[in-house]
Amino acid sequence: MQASERITAAISAANNGGRTAVIPFITAGYPEPEDFIATLRDVASAGDVVELGIPFSDPMADGMTIQRSSYIALQKGVSLKWIFDELEQAGDIGAPLVMMSYLNPLLAFGYEALAARALATGVCAFIVPDLPFEESEELRAALEAKGLGLIQLVTPATPDERMKTLCDASRGFVYAVTITGITGGGAGLPKGLAAYLDKVVAISSLPVCAGFGIRGAEDVADVGKHAAGVIIGSALVEVIENGDSASAFLNSLFAS
């Protein structure tokens, strides 16, 4: 099985068990770098796939929570190289990993080296929020040479024809952004979400996971009726920065 297919398999396994897959997001090394692996293992115990945020100086698609976590992690010396070193030492953490990074840190690392280290550390795919499909050929080729995936985002603003292109190009799952906005939205999920998710599901041959603004059990239940999985980002980062248990919070999302 290729690395990117491990993600698809983990999501399908959750769905086959009658459950919406859950993909927790954490900012690597936040709030304390020394707690990174322990936090990662904790969220992996309650998630099917884990999305690992690589801190960046200019997170233009992120809201206040992830901006803050990113900024502090950078100040504490977190870097992509450090993250790979930590992952290598830790060994298997219990769930396939997806890295979320803006493009420039990946470019600085070098695409070949990136793919090699990702494969060696359990990272199966990448989400790059400032890399549209049209500019993605070089990174995609380097990743796919190692069986790694580049996960495409689709949004409510994406025209149907483009959505087909993006769904076909995606690996692992298709990331359906729920809102026209940035991460961490708190105003509730938009009207028309169900129809939008149903459309993405109809177009995609991969599982569709929804993210942005999903904060509680009610959101998970609503979205879970239409999508294979949910990504829990800013809400989880807030739990972690308050010093509360990440796995307890994630398990509470299925309390009903």
Add this chain to the structure above:
Amino acid sequence: MSSLIAADEAQALLKAMIAGNLPDARGRFGPFGGRYIPETLVPAFERLEQGVAEHLHAEDFQAEFRKELREWVGRPTALTHAPRLSERWGADVWLKREDLAHTGAHKINNAIGQALLAKRLGAKRIIAETGAGQHGVATAAACARVGLPCTVYMGAVDIVRQAPNVDRMRRLGADVVAVESGDKTLRAAIDEALRAWVTDPEGIYYILGSAVGAHPYPYLVRELQSVIGVEARQQMLDQAGGLPDVAFACVGGGSNAIGLFYPMLADDVELIGVEAGGTGDGLGQNAATLATGTPGILQGSYTIILQDDDGQVQETHSISAGLDYSGVGPEHALLQATGRVKYISAKDDEALDALQELCATEGILTALETAHAYAAARDWAQENPGKRILIGNSGRGDKDMPILTQHSVEAGKHAG
């Protein structure tokens, strides 16, 4: 940086640039440029690109734009001979007076052009970022002129150091939002404007103020600012009796410089861009992007940026808010790589000194940004005596009074 492109390829790219064939269909200036943006903004950029292709060079748009430039902006701006400065420098110095344009800087050329375009594209409201506040003031004024609501994002640090412009923006009807994230200067303001745009990509038009960012902005801003160089070139022929030997312009993102240089690329004129040298050569002490940066992606474009080995964008320092930026327009990155334009830097204190000298000799209070070009031109004149020098006087310095009052007039006393 010339090693980025082979010599024969550089010459081919320069030819393509002069022929008007860059950016290419993918928004590239050779290796630089492109469009690195969130998926949510892709349809908005495609609409903008189509809108630019449809309207920008259409006769009716150009007629409307030229009318606004003439009757509202006050163009053409003067070309001023600087006899006392010429005598001191041992040169023949000419100033292209963008400080005389409405709202006091070249920024208005782009702001009114994009506001007219936004109107044609059916925008409901306008957003903009600003560093020194000149683009914010220009956009606020242009939005009032065309009747669109306007929000300006400005770093909290810049709000303090350019306070007079904040009041002007509010007076002109703009909502000014203080940006507390990131470095709290121009880069953070652009990030925040992009975030705002993502929330309503159909209703919002983003008037980006410099020749930076994702395609088509670097192209659009160059086209709107080229009026500077087109006018200056003709005025030099008419008033000075010939083209200059050299032209200087300050470079932050690089909109006034590309506007002045682009129409002279094919001429036998040496072109020199001047970045902010800040307080020193160390990372974080300056904003000399082209002099010390490396290729990377910032705010939508592959260009030269100030970054560490991990690809994290570095904070910058300059006394001038308008030059205090970690990136530069992708076309400047190519102009440097081809060797057609030389980029150097001037330090904070050299800029202050040059500003005072110009005040004392020609009665012109120039912007701190612009003063960097004078500082570099003065040094150049010493090594190249008797030459004809054109300086892009990109803006006026009234906005800088809060900073200038902290620095003694003594700094430039020898100019008196």
